Each structure stands twice: as C-alpha cells, then as structure tokens.
Amino acid sequence: MLYAQTPAAEKRRLFRERLASGELLRMPGAFNPLSAKLIERKGFEGVYISGAVLAADLGLPDIGLTTLTEVAGRGQQIARTIELPAIIDADTGFGEPMNVARTIQTLEDAGLAGTHIEDQINPKRCGHLDGKSVVDEDTAIKRIRAAVDARRDPNFLIMARTDIRAVDGLDAAIDRAKALVDAGADAIFPEAMRDLNEFAAVREAVDVPILANMTEFGKSELFSVDQLRGVGINIVIWPVSLLRIAMGAAGRGLDALDADGHLTSKLGEMQHRADLYDLIDYEDYNHFDTSVFNFQIAR
CATH class of the missing domain: 3.20.20.60 (Phosphoenolpyruvate-binding domains)
Structure with a gap:
C-alpha cells in the first residue's frame, strides 16, 4: 500500500x-x-x-x-x-x-x-x-x-x-x-x-x-x-516499448470511437477495472479505512 x-x-x-x-x-x-x-x-x-x-x-x-x-x-x-x-x-x-x-x-x-x-x-x-x-x-x-x-x-x-x-x-x-x-x-x-x-x-x-x-x-x-x-x-x-504499445492502442481506440461512436469493440483490449484495482492494491487500503474499500467487482 x-x-x-x-x-x-x-x-x-x-x-x-x-x-x-x-x-x-x-x-x-x-x-x-x-x-x-x-x-x-x-x-x-x-x-x-x-x-x-x-x-x-x-x-x-x-x-x-x-x-x-x-x-x-x-x-x-x-x-x-x-x-x-x-x-x-x-x-x-x-x-x-x-x-x-x-x-x-x-x-x-x-x-x-x-x-x-x-x-x-x-x-x-x-x-x-x-x-x-x-x-x-x-x-x-x-x-x-x-x-x-x-x-x-x-x-x-x-x-x-x-x-x-x-x-x-x-x-x-x-x-x-x-x-x-x-x-x-x-x-x-x-x-x-x-x-x-x-x-x-x-x-x-x-x-x-x-x-x-x-x-x-x-x-x-x-x-x-x-x-x-x-x-x-x-x-x-x-x-520506449510500453509507451509505444500504449499510444498505439490509444490511437486505435480513438479511431474506433470516432468511427463507431462507442468503444464496445475495444472492451477485450482494455485492462479490466478489477485488474487495475488489484494492481494498485485497492483492497489493502481497507486496513486503514473500511469505507475506502467496501465493494466487489464482477468480471
């Protein structure tokens, strides 16, 4: 944490x-x-x-x-x-x-x-x-x-x-x-x-x-x-590899948003909210304050 x-x-x-x-x-x-x-x-x-x-x-x-x-x-x-x-x-x-x-x-x-x-x-x-x-x-x-x-x-x-x-x-x-x-x-x-x-x-x-x-x-x-x-x-x-990969994906995502008006086709390429929260140790903050983490995320 x-x-x-x-x-x-x-x-x-x-x-x-x-x-x-x-x-x-x-x-x-x-x-x-x-x-x-x-x-x-x-x-x-x-x-x-x-x-x-x-x-x-x-x-x-x-x-x-x-x-x-x-x-x-x-x-x-x-x-x-x-x-x-x-x-x-x-x-x-x-x-x-x-x-x-x-x-x-x-x-x-x-x-x-x-x-x-x-x-x-x-x-x-x-x-x-x-x-x-x-x-x-x-x-x-x-x-x-x-x-x-x-x-x-x-x-x-x-x-x-x-x-x-x-x-x-x-x-x-x-x-x-x-x-x-x-x-x-x-x-x-x-x-x-x-x-x-x-x-x-x-x-x-x-x-x-x-x-x-x-x-x-x-x-x-x-x-x-x-x-x-x-x-x-x-x-x-x-x-620079990770930045290049991230910016390439961001560019393709913006193209899809411009063309389709939504990003539904890109959901499979995104980091899931649950994975993000796991990476930043969201649940560990519960040790300090239960009001910070009091939820479950469905996949």
Whole structure:
C-alpha cells in the first residue's frame, strides 16, 4: 500500500549484488508509476526510466529540453512505488561538471538505484538518430569523474553512455568506453551498436557491466534476451516499448470511437477495472479505512 517498503539504499545494495553475479537483468521502460507496478507484477528484475519517454510525456522531442527537476520528480514518483531498482536517464547531466554533481545527489535523494550520463554535446538528440555529435574525451571524463565524486551512496550506479559509435566507429567506442571506466564509471552503455559482434567487442574490452538498448525502429537489431546473455550483456532495456504499445492502442481506440461512436469493440483490449484495482492494491487500503474499500467487482 502507498509506497515501497524497501529503503532506497537497500534497493541499491541488492541491485549491485545481482549485477555482480553476472545475471542478465531485464529492465523494461516505465512511463509512469502504474506501468512500473505492472513491470514489477510481471516478474522483471528492474525498471528503466527513459529520457525520451519523459520528454514525450511532456509533448517534447528528446533533445535535452527536460530539466533536472522534471526528471528527478518523475523518477521519484516511479522509484518509490516499487520494490524493484530503477535506473534513470540523465542525458548529459544537465550542464557542466558541477551540474552533473548536483544531478547525482538529486537523483540519489529521489530514491533511484542509478543513472547514466552520456557523452553527447548539449543539446543532445535521440541516440538512434543520425547527425549526433559527441564531446571530446576530456569533457566526457570530467562528467563521469564529477558524478563519481558527488555520490554519497557507493551503491548508486553511475553508468557512462557513449554515442561515439555512430560518429567515429566501433574502435572509437571501445577506446571511449575504456577511458570512461578508468574515470570511475561502474557500467557502460554503448549506444547504437549494430550487431552482436559489436556488443561482444565492447564486452571483451571492459570488465564492468554492459547495458544493451533494445529500442524499436533504431540502429540496433532487436536481439533476444538469450542472444544478449550469450555475449555477456548484464542489463537490457526496452526504453520506449510500453509507451509505444500504449499510444498505439490509444490511437486505435480513438479511431474506433470516432468511427463507431462507442468503444464496445475495444472492451477485450482494455485492462479490466478489477485488474487495475488489484494492481494498485485497492483492497489493502481497507486496513486503514473500511469505507475506502467496501465493494466487489464482477468480471
């Protein structure tokens, strides 16, 4: 009921333990607290919070327009609702190294288990679009060092994302990944890898956990969990998938409403009221006040 029972520091500790085990952790992207609860209910190991999703939720493109306050606020809403660890996209850190340091402490306070900082220039763009530009290695390293120096909980995961593969090729991505690990990054997010061999090459080059981004309609093939596990990936995310599915269904529903004047044909596609109430633990609130839950729902 209400919020998670596991303190944020304990979530981080348990997350680090699972990550250190070598297990592949599946972290679908949540677009709000309710979808995060569904991810947890379905048995996944964690939740990812995408910057692209947060921007889209505000009706904005993913080009660095969101603020730290907006990102941390939505991150807190999601993280406090679930027992699972949640990692969040912090784009380029919202400014210069001192801003990156503030970002880390703000996200810690919001109850997140970790974040990633990328090496794109600011304003950034979606990692699977053409025309990206990245900062020089020194600037990228300063961002990660600032993040590492700022954190107060050593279990808060600081991941370095590099977008240099699409700009200068795989060898440059491997060199950048090594430099970011040397700067203190706990994990590497190599964006827009083309195939499994490229993931395998990054895996061989560094000895920290690696994240694979399985976003649809992008540069990477959509590999299965088993395929990614086979090349040593430690975390896999599907950052925008649930939002895309939900918006696709919403569009089809609106088309039906416009055409038919009702939604009777869509009832079978909807989450039933009973399932929603079960997901939000409606009945548990009865422990506090019997007037809150005093009904039964027929299916």
